[in-house]
Amino acid sequence: MSLYIEKLSVLYKENSHAIQALEEVNLELHSGKCLSIIGESGSGKTTLALACLGLLPKNASIEGEIRLNGRPVDYDDEKSLNDLRWAEISIVFQNGAANLNPVHRIIDQVAEPLIHRKGIGHEEAISSAAKILGEFGLGHNECNRFPQQLSGGQIQRALLAMALIMDPDVLILDEPTCGLDALTKSMVANIIRETKDKNKAVLLITHDLEFAERNSDVVAMLYLGQIMETLPSKDLFHSPMHPYTMAMVRAYPAMNTARDLGGIRGDAFYRTMHQHGHKKGAVYRHTHIQSPGYEHESGHAPSTGCIFQNRCTQAVDACRLEPVALEVIGGHEVRCVRHGIVDILSLKGVEKKYGDVVALNSTNFTIKAGEVFSLVGETGSGKTTLAMIAAGVLKPENGKRIFEGKDMDDWIRSDYESFSRKTGVVFQNPAEAISHRFTVFEAVAEPLRIHGLFNNNDELNTKVKEALGYVHLSTDTAFLGRYPHELNMGALQRVSIARALVLKPSLLIADEPTSSLDPSVQAKVIKLLLELQTELGLSMLFVTHDIGLARKISDRIGVMLSGRLVEVGPASLIIERPAHPYTRLLIDSVSGIPPDFPKSQLTLASNSGCPFTERCNRVKDVCKHKNPSLIGIEERLVACHYPLISKNVK
Amino acid sequence: MIDSINHCTPRWLGMAVAFGLAALIMIYLSYSLPRLLPGDFVISMYSSSQVTLTSEQETELRDYYMEDPGFFKYALRLAHLDWGYSYAFLMPVSALFFSALPWTLLLLGTAHILSMFIGFVSGVEVAWRRDSWLEKGMVSTMTILEGVPEISTGVVLLVLFALHLEWFPASGATTAYAELSFWTKLIDIGYHLALPLLTLILAYFPGNFLLARNSMVMVIKKPYIMTAKAKGLPDRRIRYAHAARNALLPLVTRFGLRLAFIITGALVVERIFSYPGLGTLLFNAIKARDLPLIQSVVLVSSLMVLAIILCLEIIYRIIDPRVVYEH
Numbered sequence: 001m002s003l004y005i006e007k008l009s010v011l012y013k014e015n016s017h018a019i020q021a022l023e024e025v026n027l028e029l030h031s032g033k034c035l036s037i038i039g040e041s042g043s044g045k046t047t048l049a050l051a052c053l054g055l056l057p058k059n060a061s062i063e064g065e066i067r068l069n070g071r072p073v074d075y076d077d078e079k080s081l082n083d084l085r086w087a088e089i090s091i092v093f094q095n096g097a098a099n100l101n102p103v104h105r106i107i108d109q110v111a112e113p114l115i116h117r118k119g120i121g122h123e124e125a126i127s128s129a130a131k132i133l134g135e136f137g138l139g140h141n142e143c144n145r146f147p148q149q150l151s152g153g154q155i156q157r158a159l160l161a162m163a164l165i166m167d168p169d170v171l172i173l174d175e176p177t178c179g180l181d182a183l184t185k186s187m188v189a190n191i192i193r194e195t196k197d198k199n200k201a202v203l204l205i206t207h208d209l210e211f212a213e214r215n216s217d218v219v220a221m222l223y224l225g226q227i228m229e230t231l232p233s234k235d236l237f238h239s240p241m242h243p244y245t246m247a248m249v250r251a252y253p254a255m256n257t258a259r260d261l262g263g264i265r266g267d268a269f270y271r272t273m274h275q276h277g278h279k280k281g282a283v284y285r286h287t288h289i290q291s292p293g294y295e296h297e298s299g300h301a302p303s304t305g306c307i308f309q310n311r312c313t314q315a316v317d318a319c320r321l322e323p324v325a326l327e328v329i330g331g332h333e334v335r336c337v338r339h340g341i342v343d344i345l346s347l348k349g350v351e352k353k354y355g356d357v358v359a360l361n362s363t364n365f366t367i368k369a370g371e372v373f374s375l376v377g378e379t380g381s382g383k384t385t386l387a388m389i390a391a392g393v394l395k396p397e398n399g400k401r402i403f404e405g406k407d408m409d410d411w412i413r414s415d416y417e418s419f420s421r422k423t424g425v426v427f428q429n430p431a432e433a434i435s436h437r438f439t440v441f442e443a444v445a446e447p448l449r450i451h452g453l454f455n456n457n458d459e460l461n462t463k464v465k466e467a468l469g470y471v472h473l474s475t476d477t478a479f480l481g482r483y484p485h486e487l488n489m490g491a492l493q494r495v496s497i498a499r500a501l502v503l504k505p506s507l508l509i510a511d512e513p514t515s516s517l518d519p520s521v522q523a524k525v526i527k528l529l530l531e532l533q534t535e536l537g538l539s540m541l542f543v544t545h546d547i548g549l550a551r552k553i554s555d556r557i558g559v560m561l562s563g564r565l566v567e568v569g570p571a572s573l574i575i576e577r578p579a580h581p582y583t584r585l586l587i588d589s590v591s592g593i594p595p596d597f598p599k600s601q602l603t604l605a606s607n608s609g610c611p612f613t614e615r616c617n618r619v620k621d622v623c624k625h626k627n628p629s630l631i632g633i634e635e636r637l638v639a640c641h642y643p644l645i646s647k648n649v650k
Numbered sequence: 651m652i653d654s655i656n657h658c659t660p661r662w663l664g665m666a667v668a669f670g671l672a673a674l675i676m677i678y679l680s681y682s683l684p685r686l687l688p689g690d691f692v693i694s695m696y697s698s699s700q701v702t703l704t705s706e707q708e709t710e711l712r713d714y715y716m717e718d719p720g721f722f723k724y725a726l727r728l729a730h731l732d733w734g735y736s737y738a739f740l741m742p743v744s745a746l747f748f749s750a751l752p753w754t755l756l757l758l759g760t761a762h763i764l765s766m767f768i769g770f771v772s773g774v775e776v777a778w779r780r781d782s783w784l785e786k787g788m789v790s791t792m793t794i795l796e797g798v799p800e801i802s803t804g805v806v807l808l809v810l811f812a813l814h815l816e817w818f819p820a821s822g823a824t825t826a827y828a829e830l831s832f833w834t835k836l837i838d839i840g841y842h843l844a845l846p847l848l849t850l851i852l853a854y855f856p857g858n859f860l861l862a863r864n865s866m867v868m869v870i871k872k873p874y875i876m877t878a879k880a881k882g883l884p885d886r887r888i889r890y891a892h893a894a895r896n897a898l899l900p901l902v903t904r905f906g907l908r909l910a911f912i913i914t915g916a917l918v919v920e921r922i923f924s925y926p927g928l929g930t931l932l933f934n935a936i937k938a939r940d941l942p943l944i945q946s947v948v949l950v951s952s953l954m955v956l957a958i959i960l961c962l963e964i965i966y967r968i969i970d971p972r973v974v975y976e977h
Contacts, residue, residue, distance in 0.1 A: 053880050055876065055879060055880055081882070082882040082883075082884075083882065084882070085879075085880055085881065085882030086880065086881045086882045087882065090880070090881075091880050093873060093876065093877060093880075095873060098872070098873040098874065099873045099874055099876070099877045100874055100877070101874040101877075101878070101892050101895075101896065102874075102896070102970075102971070103895050103896055103969070103970055103971060104891075104892075104895075112881065112883065113881045113882070113883070116883050116884060116887050117881070117882055117883070146971045148971075162881075
């Protein structure tokens with residue numbers, strides 16, 4: 001009992017062009033399992049569901065094969081399709097009540113397949129329908145009502161009862177939780193579990209990532225008709241491997257998401273293909289991405305290569321070259337030229353001393369392309385040192401730095417200019433970071449002048465104005481001629497963000513960019529940074545002492561103490577259930593809870609013992625002698641002998 | 651506020667008040683409107699005859715025929731179910747009315763029911779075969795036929811089948827003075843009915859067909875049709891129990907509205923084929939300025955329309971459960 005989909009492509013033909021709804025989709029669904037299909041609207045999810053039931057409209061051309069219980073689905077044989085439908089595979093369509101006929105009673109519609117398919121008598125069919133509706137919590141009264149007399153939740157139950165009436169092997173649920181209250185949602189979850197327990201297969205089509213993670217075994221991410229990633233559902237939130245999956249996760253308001261939601265840059269609705277007559281009479285096929293904003297000429301999809309490249313946070317030239325196939329990486333199937341989300345920056349064993357003061361002990365960390373990584377910690381914990389090492393401004397005594405796959409030290413030594421275009425830095429105090437003698441225009445133009453990245457003054461003007469446009473500042477001549485002391489701190493910090501972005505870097509390093517701003521201005525600047533991060537597809541290293549702020553903006557957080565990273569992991573997990581007592585302390589002190597140890601004293605790193613010993617109320621002997629190393633617990637790394645969460649959980 | 655009123659008053663009460671009021675207005679109009687006709691019974695009766703009236707005679711006759719009883723007396727008389735006495739036919743109006751009514755009901759009723767049935771079934775079947783040649787051909791033919799008025803179809807049919815080919819009789823509802831057994835009489839009635847009926851069917855059927863097809867085309871796109879297909883139901887079950895059932899409502903509305911034209915619709919066709927129904931009766935009454943007859947025919951036929959609308963209101967609730975609960 002299973003569903004195999006092999007190289008399924010669906011094109012909807014319309015006059016001279018065709019819409020590509022699915023492209024070579026391969027999926028396997030075994031009995032007792034649940035497979036989720038996730039994707040944006042227009043990604044082909046519903047087409048996939050309809051294809052499984054042979055319900056695609058006449059203008060659809062289908063290639064590839066769907067096998068149900070070992071037998072291929074024959075689209076041309078209406079009779080065999082009818083035998084298949086509802087008996088072996090049934091579906092709950094999206095949009096609830098519209099799927100029920102308004103002029104027939106609920107119970108008649110549920111019993112209908114029994115009467116007209118199996119030839120069961122009317123009385124008997126009605127009583128079995130009443131029984132299954134009863135199991136789904138619809139009593140005698142509700143059963144005898146018409147669809148428009150029931151609530152959304154009751155409709156969903158009726159649809160589920162109807163789908164299961166003939167005991168099918170495969171159940172397709174198309175957006176079963178869309179627009180439903182939490183309780184009905186949990187009922188749907190229950191039904192999925194029961195259906196799986198009966199050794200049936202469930203194909204779940206949803207926008208609801210959290211629901212998919214909890215209720216399915218495998219998740220397939222669909223983008224414009226292509227599967228971008230297939231992954232075990234437990235990895236969905238914390239270790240996706242495709243930038244699309246990561247972006248979808250970031251856009252989803254899960255219960256434990258702390259950071260502000262971010263969309264995916266650009267937009268895509270559906271792909272159309274059509275043919276144009278060429279000058280010499282030749283005809284060539286090409287693909288458009290149709291969306292309201294695009295004109296015919298500007299809306300061309302990448303003609304070769306990855307279809308996600310124009311929205312991706314890590315697209316490189318190689319992505320444009322040829323179509324990408326799915327490959328198996330670490331239990332996931334990923335369609336990416338760069339073999340999944342890459343590390344834009346990775347630091348290995350970097351150390352820094354100022355004289356005999358150790359500012360940074362040997363530290364490893366990585367920033368993934370497209371993510372916001374926050375470094376938090378108290379003053380003097382080495383955050384800024386680490387950030388400046390990452391930016392290439394400071395040179396570590398030891399260790400290796402790799403930026404975009406190249407050795408960073410070599411790169412800086414041989415061609416500092418090209419490296420420095422790759423990173424932009426926003427400093428803590430904008431009033432000090434911008435020369436008092438520069439006007440706004442000159443401040444933003446300076447990086448362009450240094451790198452000689454313009455041909456004439458017009459181009460320089462355009463680029464400066466574009467950068468100021470990113471940060472929502474005025475671009476009129478009067479404003480361009482202002483000096484820093486004429487601007488308020490918020491505007492000044494925007495100017496310095498514009499300056500950092502004018503070279504279009506791939507990594508933005510922001511060192512306490514808002515600590516000198518009052519909360520209302522800070523809120524605006526933070527929103528701006530997040531918006532830019534999404535729209536420009538930047539990766540960001542954000543340094544702050546405020547863990548509350550870090551919570552709102554980061555995908556991952558690194559907590560620093562005395563020149564060491566003591567906890568690194570997904571922001572939501574670290575904030576919700578901190579593992580290191582120091583992280584707990586940081587979280588508590590944001591809300592002003594007094595610490596429960598006698599004195600607060602900052603100790604600089606010593607090589608023996610945990611640096612947090614003196615402020616820790618869980619301290620044991622071993623803490624004083626042995627410095628804990630980072631160990632993995634619950635998808636994070638923590639350096640503590642007695643972490644707050646048990647090592648054995650999960 | 652409005653809701654609470656609706657909750658405490660039964661809906662039927664509101665409807666009864668509305669229909670009662672409409673009936674009263676109709677009674678008043680049936681009394682006052684025919685009086686506004688130019689000319690009167692005396693003129694129409696004697697202007698074409700050889701008799702020349704003296705002015706005294708004329709005044710006397712006019713006093714006799716044109717006496718205005720006043721609306722109150724008129725209404726009181728109606729309350730006694732007294733319809734009055736026809737000046738021209740010298741018979742009680744009710745007798746005239748009830749001798750003409752069955753013929754009109756037979757002609758119009760059969761025409762409406764048949765054209766609705768044929769239009770509905772063909773509309774459903776054609777809509778199901780969307781984008782076929784059959785559909786395109788039918789839709790354009792019917793659109794043209796819809797534009798042809800019944801007066802011209804009637805005349806064409808009359809000339810072709812009655813006068814030229816002589817297959818059907820040209821006038822009347824039965825063969826006059828014939829002694830026939832029950833069955834032959836029935837055949838005779840059908841024989842006389844054929845041409846006027848065909849005229850009316852040709853007039854009504856294209857509209858029904860187009861409406862049924864359009865409303866079916868809309869219904870076919872509804873998600874519940876997809877659900878029915880997904881359930882693997884037999885084709886005919888989907889077409890009729892799911893799709894056609896929902897496409898029926900506009901057609902019933904049209905049926906009801908068409909019934910309002912039962913008298914005027916009959917008037918033209920009955921005149922062409924000299925069919926002894928209400929239309930012919932009304933035509934003759936107006937020609938003779940026979941005031942009591944005009945008043946009664948107008949009043950009773952408009953009350954019939956009112957009754958039909960009331961029936962439709964009830965039928966709606968049966969075929970579309972949404973009507974009751976949408977508020």
